[in-house]
Amino acid sequence: MSSKVLIVDDEPTALTTLEAILSGEGYQLEYAASGKIALEKAEQLLPDLILLDVMMPGMNGFEVCRRLRATPKLAEVPIIILTALDDRSSRLQGIEAGADDFLIKPVDRQELQLRVRTILRLDRYRTLSNQRENLRKMAEHVVNAQEQERKRLSRELHDDLGQALIAHMLRLQNLRATTPPRVEDLHRELDDLIADTNQTINKMRQLAQDIRPTMLDTLGLKTTLQNHCREYSIRTGLPVTLEIDEKLSELSDIYSIILYRFLQETLTNVIKHSKANHVWVELTLDEEEITLTVQDNGKGFTMDDSHTAKGIGLMGLRERLLLVGGNLVITSAPSKGTIISAHLPVNEKSTREQV
Numbered sequence: 001m002s003s004k005v006l007i008v009d010d011e012p013t014a015l016t017t018l019e020a021i022l023s024g025e026g027y028q029l030e031y032a033a034s035g036k037i038a039l040e041k042a043e044q045l046l047p048d049l050i051l052l053d054v055m056m057p058g059m060n061g062f063e064v065c066r067r068l069r070a071t072p073k074l075a076e077v078p079i080i081i082l083t084a085l086d087d088r089s090s091r092l093q094g095i096e097a098g099a100d101d102f103l104i105k106p107v108d109r110q111e112l113q114l115r116v117r118t119i120l121r122l123d124r125y126r127t128l129s130n131q132r133e134n135l136r137k138m139a140e141h142v143v144n145a146q147e148q149e150r151k152r153l154s155r156e157l158h159d160d161l162g163q164a165l166i167a168h169m170l171r172l173q174n175l176r177a178t179t180p181p182r183v184e185d186l187h188r189e190l191d192d193l194i195a196d197t198n199q200t201i202n203k204m205r206q207l208a209q210d211i212r213p214t215m216l217d218t219l220g221l222k223t224t225l226q227n228h229c230r231e232y233s234i235r236t237g238l239p240v241t242l243e244i245d246e247k248l249s250e251l252s253d254i255y256s257i258i259l260y261r262f263l264q265e266t267l268t269n270v271i272k273h274s275k276a277n278h279v280w281v282e283l284t285l286d287e288e289e290i291t292l293t294v295q296d297n298g299k300g301f302t303m304d305d306s307h308t309a310k311g312i313g314l315m316g317l318r319e320r321l322l323l324v325g326g327n328l329v330i331t332s333a334p335s336k337g338t339i340i341s342a343h344l345p346v347n348e349k350s351t352r353e354q355v
């Protein structure tokens with residue numbers, strides 16, 4: 001995309017000269033013949049650079065510059081002031097008004113071209129490094145969320161499964177030590193052990209499923225979502241109405257896992273926070289977007305609650321979605337229930353690769 005340069009000058013000949021100098025450089029040139037028009041155009045166009053004449057009737061260049069800097073979305077736009085007055089006091093005024101650079105009129109062709117190129121390059125670099133910083137922050141959040149999840153799994157492995165296996169071993173050792181046991185006692189003890197072993201196997205399955213829902217690979221997204229809702233309903237006693245668009249075909253791994261994690265987290269939130277007595281889950285699909293929505297009729301919350309909360313569930317979801325260009329939309333208000341939806345763009349990343 002070419003850079004937008006807004007040229008502000010009240011003299012038509014000056015405008016034509018500047019246009020002639022910059023026209024071969026591949027920029028999108030825009031013009032304003034007064035300070036007032038410049039402010040309006042700048043807000044509307046959000047230019048990448050503004051060339052601003054000082055001597056204009058009505059509002060002079062310094063004033064325009066000050067007002068641009070006071071407008072939040074224009075506060076960072078590079079501004080070059082064009083002035084016929086090469087004196088210290090005009091420069092000071094320009095700096096004070098927030099200009100980034102000065103050029104003396106009549107402008108030298110090469111000098112203007114070079115300054116504009118340099119400023120635009122620097123600005124692009126700044127935008128890129130801002131984007132990079134945002135990505136870095138996002139990656140940090142994701143890594144933190146992963147670390148929390150690992151801690152939880154390690155705790156469960158240690159406290160739950162580890163303890164269960166140790167108890168098994170002690171009971172087996174006990175049995176071995178009490179010889180000869182009475183047959184009835186031996187049977188009772190073995191039955192107990194079998195029941196405990198079954199419980200441990202179930203816990204392990206649940207844990208393995210949490211780490212990576214194998215069902216996604218074997219049975220696909222639709223069945224996995226249906227199963228999750230059914231099991232959730234049995235476990236919590238909360239009725240879930242699930243509707244999945246018939247057009248849904250298999251999605252890529254990354255999309256499937258994001259949607260599954262979204263459902264897991266939002267349904268867990270419903271039972272943890274909402275006191276709802278019904279949940280609706282809907283997956284819709286159009287040419288541009290896949291949307292998964294979870295709605296409850298519980299107590300709702302305000303954005304302040306979610307910001308002051310220590311939880312990382314919603315933040316993790318938001319970051320996962322951002323990674324694929326999607327977004328999370330929350331609509332909730334106290335005692336009005338909550339609607340949370342994940343929007344994912346349909347593109348080459350969304351469909352399963354054919355092997």
Ligand SMILES: Nc1ncnc2c1ncn2[C@@H]1O[C@H](COP(=O)(O)OP(=O)(O)OP(=O)(O)O)[C@@H](O)[C@H]1O
Pocket residue numbers: 269270272273274296298299300301305306309310311312313314315338
């Ligand atoms: N369905 C809901 N109904 C009412 N409040 C909700 C609901 N979902 C989220 N919240 C509010 O938003 C907050 C943030 O949710 P989030 O999932 O990020 O964290 P958490 O569930 O508290 O902790 P974590 O997910 O890390 O275990 C919650 O603490 C709760 O106050």
Ligand SMILES: [Mg+2]
Pocket residue numbers: 265268269311312313314
């Ligand atoms: Mg949560």
